[in-house]
Amino acid sequence: MSEAPQTPPRLDEDARQAQKRRNWWLALALFAFVILVGVTTVVRLADSELGPDGGFYWSNPPQSDSRPMPDLPEGDESQPAEDGGDQ
Amino acid sequence: MEHMKQMSHVDTADMTQDAPRYATASDYVQLMKPRIMMLVVFTGLAGLVSAVGVTGVSVNPLMAAIATLAIALGSGAAGAINMWYDADIDAIMSRTSTRPIPSGAVPRDEAIALGLVMSGVSVLLMWLASNAVAAALLALSIAYYGWFYTMLLKRRTPQNIVIGGAAGAFPPVIGWAVVTGSAPLDAWLLFAIIFFWTPPHFWALSLLAHGEYKKANVPMLPVTHGAKVTRNQIMAYTLLLAPLALAPVLTGLGGLVYGISAALLGVVFVKLAVDVWRSDAGAVPVQPEGAKEAKRLFAFSILYLFLLFAALIIEHGFGAYISVPGL
Numbered sequence: 001m002s003e004a005p006q007t008p009p010r011l012d013e014d015a016r017q018a019q020k021r022r023n024w025w026l027a028l029a030l031f032a033f034v035i036l037v038g039v040t041t042v043v044r045l046a047d048s049e050l051g052p053d054g055g056f057y058w059s060n061p062p063q064s065d066s067r068p069m070p071d072l073p074e075g076d077e078s079q080p081a082e083d084g085g086d087q
Numbered sequence: 088m089e090h091m092k093q094m095s096h097v098d099t100a101d102m103t104q105d106a107p108r109y110a111t112a113s114d115y116v117q118l119m120k121p122r123i124m125m126l127v128v129f130t131g132l133a134g135l136v137s138a139v140g141v142t143g144v145s146v147n148p149l150m151a152a153i154a155t156l157a158i159a160l161g162s163g164a165a166g167a168i169n170m171w172y173d174a175d176i177d178a179i180m181s182r183t184s185t186r187p188i189p190s191g192a193v194p195r196d197e198a199i200a201l202g203l204v205m206s207g208v209s210v211l212l213m214w215l216a217s218n219a220v221a222a223a224l225l226a227l228s229i230a231y232y233g234w235f236y237t238m239l240l241k242r243r244t245p246q247n248i249v250i251g252g253a254a255g256a257f258p259p260v261i262g263w264a265v266v267t268g269s270a271p272l273d274a275w276l277l278f279a280i281i282f283f284w285t286p287p288h289f290w291a292l293s294l295l296a297h298g299e300y301k302k303a304n305v306p307m308l309p310v311t312h313g314a315k316v317t318r319n320q321i322m323a324y325t326l327l328l329a330p331l332a333l334a335p336v337l338t339g340l341g342g343l344v345y346g347i348s349a350a351l352l353g354v355v356f357v358k359l360a361v362d363v364w365r366s367d368a369g370a371v372p373v374q375p376e377g378a379k380e381a382k383r384l385f386a387f388s389i390l391y392l393f394l395l396f397a398a399l400i401i402e403h404g405f406g407a408y409i410s411v412p413g414l
Binding site: 014015017018021022025033036037039040041043044047 | 109110111112115147149150153156208211212215216
């Protein structure tokens, strides 16, 4: 009961050439788009200050009410850390 | 107007010529209405350059170039959507019958696909290169032309190009928003100039081609209300436009170069509109003298807008701004 598979219409030489040209233009357009997006991203990232109040991708709002981190207690630097260290 | 709506969905296979014609790159460029695109890009660039000059905000030149490209792509997208929808009436009018869809070079499906994809690409690029406000304005202008004007207004009301004229007026506002992320009064003044320029520009053309519009059942003003009413309307809008074009001088957007240009160009525009108003342009049968006056006004209207916005670019882009004494 399955339908016979449809064969695509045969294209003459002119039609095939036209199709090929269109495909090349399409590929070129897609490539140009990718390049444009890439260049735009790079330039915007380079221009951005990457600070808390500016920046293109790093746009966290400034935290005016944030308190400075407390100083860590001084430890004995001659002893290796118990659970630290570079693994 | 029901019959007109029905017409809009006829199969374009009926329009194609006997011999198959395969699309070239040029056909796809034509689909994007390149001449309109040039004016759109130019006015958008004028808005961008003016914003830099007025506000002092700097913009990365590469980002400005990509934003301008986005405006061009957006204009092309709207043009493709317009040609997709209007393929049936384009086939009827001899002026437009050689366009890519009625000539059979580009299938309608490809035209709408191109229009929609380019719409998305242009808005995305604009957003990436500038900001959300400019991208939103670009999206709005594409929808305004491609949907509101083309699908709702054009075949329904003789005020189609008055209301629809706003679509072509957005570019300087978009250009301004690229720089500042906002659209202040000065940007909307430029919008208003193009808005009031559109009716005399387009109606001058429709006085020449009203027979074609009638054949295609498009309710242009000369078809629905006659040539005399159209000539009166051209005169009225020109009298509004000429002083309005001087308004940027009052806000400081336009300097001495712009002010003198706007004044002189305005005088010529009014003179040519008076010539059309006094002529029998649009009369049936066609009167050569009247047609000549309408043609002259149409040609000058393009030059008018080009020179007006060129004056802004010269002032703000090339350091030629001299403030008008006493203001």
